[in-house]
Ligand SMILES: Nc1nc2c(ncn2[C@@H]2O[C@H](COP(=O)(O)OP(=O)(O)O)[C@@H](O)[C@H]2O)c(=O)[nH]1
Ligand SMILES: [Mg+2]
């Protein structure tokens with residue numbers, strides 16, 4: 063039985079890598095299989111684990127897709143309600159945060175975290191450009207770190223410029239499939255370069271041309287680290303778009319609220335102004351960050 067992982071998906075053909083031999087093949091899906099099994103605009107996504115049969119010309123015919131442990135979706139550009147699975151089976155999302163140049167807002171960070179919670183993707187918050195920070199700014203950063211560490215998130219200070227803690231980052235992403243999220247200019251490319259210098263060059267050698275021979279960068283693609291594991295590059299991804307979240311479920315994507323809510327008097331409590339709300343109590347007692355709680359309230363209003 064041949065098993066492979068999808069490195070690249072263009073919607074019509076795929077690049078897959080055999081998990082035993084490491085050999086890379088162009089792959090196709092048979093029309094029937096395509097129609098029967100899948101309702102998304104793209105049947106296969108980068109990160110998918112598949113089975114295949116080899117035919118002549120080294121074309122791998124995909125015969126089975128294994129269930130996904132998680133996946134990132136994007137709404138199709140057209141107005142239809144179709145969604146598009148961009149990437150799957152992600153072990154870790156590295157959210158690259160910068161206190162300045164550019165300033166990343168806590169609101170942005172929270173939205174990324176909520177989406178990762180909704181997608182069930184573990185998170186590492188990477189504070190980049192530490193070399194730029196003054197003593198006072200480092201103290202400011204420490205306050206932010208505390209908020210997120212108290213919730214239970216892993217954090218790491220790095221500098222892609224000076225290589226601060228790049229080895230630590232390497233150890234955290236080793237043998238995992240990760241994605242990097244963050245504002246443009248926060249240093250995602252620089253960090254990836256610091257982790258492995260020639261990754262960009264390697265990237266260029268894998269053909270990035272569509273069927274009409276036009277260069278394209280709109281498709282997600284997986285690149286393997288030489289120290290083990292891989293990164294899925296998703297062009298144009300800044301933050302994950304907030305998936306369709308219902309008001310009632312937002313609380314579940316704030317781990318600190320999820321922990322407390324079992325103690326609320328009413329089991330349909332939304333922690334806004336209800337009596338004997340354990341969440342509001344936890345905010346008053348300082349166990350839940352006021353900043354995080356007010357962002358929760360703000361999002362609840364927006365979701366109305
Ligand atoms: N001082 C400093 N500059 C950095 C650091 N990381 C990235 N940069 C700079 O920030 C700019 C944007 O970086 P880039 O990697 O292109 O960001 P991306 O848009 O997230 O991929 C570039 O000019 C980098 O040289 C860092 O740790 N310290
Ligand atoms: Mg970049």
Ligand SMILES: [Zn+2]
Nearest residue numbers: 326331333339
């Ligand atoms: Zn409550």
